[in-house]
Amino acid sequence: MASLVERLVPDELWVLFRRVVPPTEVIRPQGGGKRRADDREVLAAIVFVATSGCTWRQLPPVFGPCWQTVYRRFAQWSRERVWARLHRVVLDELGSRGELDWSRCAIDSVSVRAAKGLLTGPNPTDRGKLGSKIHLVTDRNGLPLSLGISGANLHDSQGLEPLIRRIPPIRSRRGPRRRQPAKLHGDKGYDYDHLRRWLRARGIMPRIARKGIESSQRLGRHGWVVERTVSWLAGCRRLHRRYERKPEHFLSFVGIAATLICHRRLTAA
Structure with missing residues (x-):
């Protein structure tokens, strides 16, 4: 599974994503409870849904978190405009290297x-x-x-x-x-x-x-x-x-696709 996650979310993309994702809130400060699903595994699952076209329920369990967790995290990041910020960060990296014409x-x-x-x-x-x-x-x-x-x-x-x-x-x-x-x-x-x-x-x-x-x-x-x-x-x-019933969710998938296109150019530069 680690190799699949690293292939869908390379180290370079993960470093940029950590710059825009909001900090994790501690729901149980006293400890205990179920461990929170890893953000990188969830991000890899979201990229898999975007690229493969499968439904949320068809998400294979190989990624670790269940499809409900992946969808909730996707909806949360969409509300917080994480995908738009990630796209902008990738564009900034391309611009600083002179890759934008x-x-x-x-x-x-x-x-x-x-x-x-x-x-x-x-x-x-x-x-x-x-x-x-x-x-x-x-x-x-x-x-x-x-x-x-x-x-x-x-x-x-x-x-x-x-x-x-x-x-x-x-x-x-x-x-x-x-x-x-x-x-x-x-x-x-x-x-x-x-x-x-x-x-x-x-x-x-x-x-x-x-x-x-x-x-x-x-x-x-x-x-x-x-x-x-x-x-x-x-x-x-x-x-x-x-x-998607909500337009912001559909726009999020468009933003993910655009980010992957730009990141492909960034890694090839």
């Missing part, structure tokens, strides 16, 4: 079918079936910088401003923290003059395809990186279909 960023979204819950809506590309939409902004290398979810019936253009505002101030190899790209590439779903004006007012040069003027092939020279990142997110099978 802010010269060209790209924005896109992908729809997934949803079983229930808030932030869902009829998907116009899936015969009106209930679904949710994942929005993301990536750097030039395809590393996710900002994430968000919405109902599948929300237009892509409405997600641009919240995503750009949600990019955290990330460390750089030299100079102050940075949170704005030099250019932003988007498909024709973002072809609105007010979005271009909003981006230019913040010093971001819009590179958005125009309806009826520019072909999609021209955007593909630079926008394919975000489509590749979408395929990387699909590697976490828990994102193939949304089963």
Whole structure:
């Protein structure tokens, strides 16, 4: 089991996770009682659920803690925004090493079918079936910088401003923290003059395809990186279909997938 836990949660990721996880509260100061499940074993079980796509009840007992404990810990860490902080810490490590390229960023979204819950809506590309939409902004290398979810019936253009505002101030190899790209590439779903004006007012040069003027092939020279990142997110099978009733739980799985993508680049650097 130790080898499985170390494979799912490498030492480098565990060190970063310990920086963001809240301290453990002592429920029984007098001692006694059942030993608290190890955080690393629980984290490995959560990563297994995210990557394999199994349900909580199908979680194999090889990890040690039962599935109820793993789910309670996942819900607690989701409320405390541990996954968002972990993603930001990994981005800071990448930025300090110069692995983030802010010269060209790209924005896109992908729809997934949803079983229930808030932030869902009829998907116009899936015969009106209930679904949710994942929005993301990536750097030039395809590393996710900002994430968000919405109902599948929300237009892509409405997600641009919240995503750009949600990019955290990330460390750089030299100079102050940075949170704005030099250019932003988007498909024709973002072809609105007010979005271009909003981006230019913040010093971001819009590179958005125009309806009826520019072909999609021209955007593909630079926008394919975000489509590749979408395929990387699909590697976490828990994102193939949304089963979570609470939107913050589904967003947590999106954040876990994005963190794994960034950490893979961090270990390869």
